[in-house]
Amino acid sequence: MKIIKPALAGTLESSDLQVKVAPSPDDTLEVVLSSEVIKQFGQQIRRVVDDTLARLEVKAGLIIIEDKGALDCAIRARVQAAVLRGAACEHIDWEKLS
Amino acid sequence: MSETMEFDTVSPASQPEALAAIRQLLADCQLELDSKIDVFVVVYRQGSLIACAGLSGNIIKCVAIAPQWRGESLSLQLVNEVVQIAAERGHFHLFLYTKPENQRFFTGCGFYTLVEVPGHVVLMENTPVGIQHYCQRLRMLRQPSNKTGCIVMNANPFTLGHRYLAEQAAAACDWLHVFVVREDVSFFPYAQRYELVTQGLGGIPNLTVHHGSEYMISRATFPSYFLKDKGIVDSCHTAIDLLLFRDYIAPALGISHRFIGTEPFCPVTNKYNEDMKQWLQHAHCPAPAIEVVELSRHVRNGQPVSASRVRRLLSRQDFNAIQALVPPSTLQLLLSEYAAEPAPALERYG
Structure with a gap:
C-alpha cells in the first residue's frame, strides 16, 4: 500500500495513541516513535507497528507515533486506520487487517 | 465532569456573539484575540464558555482555559480537538505559539519546541522530525x-x-x-x-x-x-x-x-x-x-x-x-x- 497523502488517526488521550502518516520525499520508510512507556515497552510497540506496516505492504512513508500507553490491539488499529486514510484506499483487503 | 462539557466550533466571521465571549475569556487570561483566526474550538459548561483554542491556517493560537477548569484532562481534549479539525481542513503539519511555562504541557500533546525567546514565547511544531x-x-x-x-x-x-x-x-x-x-x-x-x-x-x-x-x-x-x-x-x-x-x-x-x-x-x-x-x-x-x-x-x-x-x-x-x-x-x-x-x-x- 502506498501512502499518497498525509493522514491522522487516534487521539492523545490516555491509553490511546495518535498516528500520523505522510508520503516520504525520498521513498524511504521512517517510523518515529515517542511513548510515555518507551523504556518498558518501546521495543514491543515498535514490533507491533513494523508488523502492521509490513502486513499492509507499506514500503515508504513517514510514520509519526505519539503513544499514551495503548494496548497492542489499539496500536494495530490506529496504524491501520492512518495508513488506509493516507493511501486513500477504496477497496480494503480485510484479511490483511486481521 | 466531562459529560457536562460541550465541545463546539466558532467561525469568527459569522458568529459575533460567540466571538465576544471568546474575546472576554482571552482577556481574562491576558491574551489578545488574533484577527486572523479561521476557526475556534470552544468548550461550554452550563452555557458558559470555559475554554477556547484558535486555528489560523496551520498555526494554533489563542489557547485559553478559564483558571478554575485548568487541568490535564480538559486541555488535552482541547488540543486533540484542534488537531482533528486542522486535519479535516487539510493541515497536518501544525505550529503553536505559547508561553514558555506551558511548553511542558504541549510536549505531552505531541508538540516539540523549535525555538524559545526566553521569558516571552515558544514556537513548537507537532512533529519530532520536521525541522x-x-x-x-x-x-x-x-x-x-x-x-x-x-x-x-x-x-x-x-x-x-x-x-x-x-x-x-x-x-x-x-x-x-x-x-x-x-x-x-x-x-x-x-x-x-x-x-x-x-x-x-x-x-x-x-x-x-x-x-x-x-x-x-x-x-x-x-x-x-x-x-x-x-x-x-x-x-x-x-x-x-x-x-x-x-x-x-x-x-x-x-x-x-x-x-x-x-x-x-x-x-x-x-x-x-x-x-x-x-x-x-x-x-x-x-x-x-x-x-x-x-x-x-x-x-x-x-x-x-x-x-x-x-x-x-x-x-x-x-x-x-x-x-x-x-x-x-x-x-x-x-x-x-x-x-x-x-x-x-x-x-x-x-
Missing part, C-alpha cells in the same frame, strides 16, 4: 566554502537592487545561498517571484537559489512581516524567525554571514534588520554567531531602488520609470502579465 528533515535536505546542498553568505529575499518583484545586493555579497564570499520567501501573501505570487529571482541572478557563478520554507519568514515564524502594511512589528516574532535561522538553517549550510540592504522606507523591514544584529550576532546562544553585513541600497537616478517603489509605479502603469529599476526579465513579466495594454507596451520596451 531536522528540512535541515538534512539543506545539508545535501552545502558547498565547500570558507566564507558562506546568505540573503533571504521576498523579491516582490525582483529589482536591480536585489541583483546589486547579491552581486556584492557573492563577491565577498566563497559561496552565497539565496532564499526566496515562500509564503504566498505578497502582490506577486511565489512561483513568479522565484522565477524572477532565478532569472535575475543568472551569471553569478557562486550562488544557489533556494525555495523558502515554513521555517523562514513564514506566517508561522514571523506573522507580523505579512502585516507590514499596517506597520505592526512584534519583536518576539523577529526573534523567533532569526533564532530559527541561527540555530538550524545557518549551521546546516555552514552560513557565517547574512547580507541585508539598508532599509529607508519600510519600518517592518527596518526593524527586522535591526533585530537581526541583535539575535544573529550579539545574543547569547549555543549556535555560533552570524555576522550581519548591511550594504547600502542600490541607487538609480538619485533614488534608492526598492520593490515597493516598483509596485507603486506599476499601479500607475509607469513602465518607463520601472524600466530603470528592474532587470529585463522582470520588466518582461510585468509587461506581459500586469500591463493594462500589453501588446504596444511590449514593442516599446521589449
Whole structure:
C-alpha cells in the first residue's frame, strides 16, 4: 500500500495513541516513535507497528507515533486506520487487517 | 465532569456573539484575540464558555482555559480537538505559539519546541522530525566554502537592487545561498517571484537559489512581516524567525554571514534588520554567531531602488520609470502579465 497523502488517526488521550502518516520525499520508510512507556515497552510497540506496516505492504512513508500507553490491539488499529486514510484506499483487503 | 462539557466550533466571521465571549475569556487570561483566526474550538459548561483554542491556517493560537477548569484532562481534549479539525481542513503539519511555562504541557500533546525567546514565547511544531528533515535536505546542498553568505529575499518583484545586493555579497564570499520567501501573501505570487529571482541572478557563478520554507519568514515564524502594511512589528516574532535561522538553517549550510540592504522606507523591514544584529550576532546562544553585513541600497537616478517603489509605479502603469529599476526579465513579466495594454507596451520596451 502506498501512502499518497498525509493522514491522522487516534487521539492523545490516555491509553490511546495518535498516528500520523505522510508520503516520504525520498521513498524511504521512517517510523518515529515517542511513548510515555518507551523504556518498558518501546521495543514491543515498535514490533507491533513494523508488523502492521509490513502486513499492509507499506514500503515508504513517514510514520509519526505519539503513544499514551495503548494496548497492542489499539496500536494495530490506529496504524491501520492512518495508513488506509493516507493511501486513500477504496477497496480494503480485510484479511490483511486481521 | 466531562459529560457536562460541550465541545463546539466558532467561525469568527459569522458568529459575533460567540466571538465576544471568546474575546472576554482571552482577556481574562491576558491574551489578545488574533484577527486572523479561521476557526475556534470552544468548550461550554452550563452555557458558559470555559475554554477556547484558535486555528489560523496551520498555526494554533489563542489557547485559553478559564483558571478554575485548568487541568490535564480538559486541555488535552482541547488540543486533540484542534488537531482533528486542522486535519479535516487539510493541515497536518501544525505550529503553536505559547508561553514558555506551558511548553511542558504541549510536549505531552505531541508538540516539540523549535525555538524559545526566553521569558516571552515558544514556537513548537507537532512533529519530532520536521525541522531536522528540512535541515538534512539543506545539508545535501552545502558547498565547500570558507566564507558562506546568505540573503533571504521576498523579491516582490525582483529589482536591480536585489541583483546589486547579491552581486556584492557573492563577491565577498566563497559561496552565497539565496532564499526566496515562500509564503504566498505578497502582490506577486511565489512561483513568479522565484522565477524572477532565478532569472535575475543568472551569471553569478557562486550562488544557489533556494525555495523558502515554513521555517523562514513564514506566517508561522514571523506573522507580523505579512502585516507590514499596517506597520505592526512584534519583536518576539523577529526573534523567533532569526533564532530559527541561527540555530538550524545557518549551521546546516555552514552560513557565517547574512547580507541585508539598508532599509529607508519600510519600518517592518527596518526593524527586522535591526533585530537581526541583535539575535544573529550579539545574543547569547549555543549556535555560533552570524555576522550581519548591511550594504547600502542600490541607487538609480538619485533614488534608492526598492520593490515597493516598483509596485507603486506599476499601479500607475509607469513602465518607463520601472524600466530603470528592474532587470529585463522582470520588466518582461510585468509587461506581459500586469500591463493594462500589453501588446504596444511590449514593442516599446521589449
